[in-house]
Amino acid sequence: MLVVMAVIVIFYVKSVGPAALEREIGEIAYERCAWYRKIASIAFFVISVNYVIYYFYPISTPMPSYFPWDYVITATIATVILIPSMYLMYRGVKDAGEETHTPKKEHTLYGGIYETIRHPQALGEVWVALTIALYLNSPLLAVISLFYFPAFYYFSIAEERDLVIKYGQAYVEYRDRTPMFIPRPKNGRESDSHANAGD
Numbered sequence: 001m002l003v004v005m006a007v008i009v010i011f012y013v014k015s016v017g018p019a020a021l022e023r024e025i026g027e028i029a030y031e032r033c034a035w036y037r038k039i040a041s042i043a044f045f046v047i048s049v050n051y052v053i054y055y056f057y058p059i060s061t062p063m064p065s066y067f068p069w070d071y072v073i074t075a076t077i078a079t080v081i082l083i084p085s086m087y088l089m090y091r092g093v094k095d096a097g098e099e100t101h102t103p104k105k106e107h108t109l110y111g112g113i114y115e116t117i118r119h120p121q122a123l124g125e126v127w128v129a130l131t132i133a134l135y136l137n138s139p140l141l142a143v144i145s146l147f148y149f150p151a152f153y154y155f156s157i158a159e160e161r162d163l164v165i166k167y168g169q170a171y172v173e174y175r176d177r178t179p180m181f182i183p184r185p186k187n188g189r190e191s192d193s194h195a196n197a198g199d
Contacts (some may be wrong), residue, residue, distance in 0.1 A: 001054075002144070004043050004047050005116075005147060005151070007043045011036045011037070011039045011043065012155050013154070014036040015040060016103075016159035016162055018033040018166075019162045019165040019166035020161070020165055023165075030103045030104060034102045045046045049135065051129070051132050051136060051138075051141055054136075055138060061140055063140045063143070065138075065139075066137045066139070071137055075134070078130075078131040078135050079131065081134075083126070084101075085128060086124065087124070088120045088123050090126030092113060092120035092121035093121065095113050095114055097113070115178065116178070116183045117179050117180065118156070118178050118179065119156045122152045123153060126149055130142060130146070132145075133145045160175065192194055
């Protein structure tokens with residue numbers, strides 16, 4: 001699982017750098033980054049399958065096999081986390097459109113939820129592995145899932161570097177006025193702001 005997690009980090013970071021890569025190989029960079037993103041998505045699916053396999057075939061570790069409290073509590077916590085996470089991913093995908101999976105050179109800055117936070121998809125997706133671990137009632141998988149938090153933060157930083165290359169000052173201004181993950185109350189002027197291309 002840790003090896004596949006490294007594959008996710010490598011290929012997802014590569015997938016969010018089409019503008020920088022275009023400087024080296026031309027417009028084919030966008031198609032190549034789309035493939036990088038597909039590889040990262042497949043690797044994430046493999047991780048999810050491995051979680052389930054581990055549930056049935058756990059390895060011996062000093063950690064307890066299950067959480068010490070009633071499973072209903074663990075499942076409830078997982079559901080409370082999962083519902084807003086799924087909403088953030090849905091809204092992010094809806095407002096980003098096809099560029100969620102296929103980077104496009106001609107794509108403009110996003111609207112919708114991206115006017116409130118810069119990375120709704122990342123904020124939603126980062127919790128998925130942890131909720132799976134909780135539903136499987138596995139403390140070890142829950143601990144492994146915590147590695148996704150710094151990884152997704154790094155994904156977001158890497159993506160923003162490329163968005164500055166792609167959109168220039170327009171993205172810098174957007175980044176300065178829009179929170180990365182945590183929404184904040186908007187004043188009148190901010191409510192009319194444009195949005196971004198991050199995820």
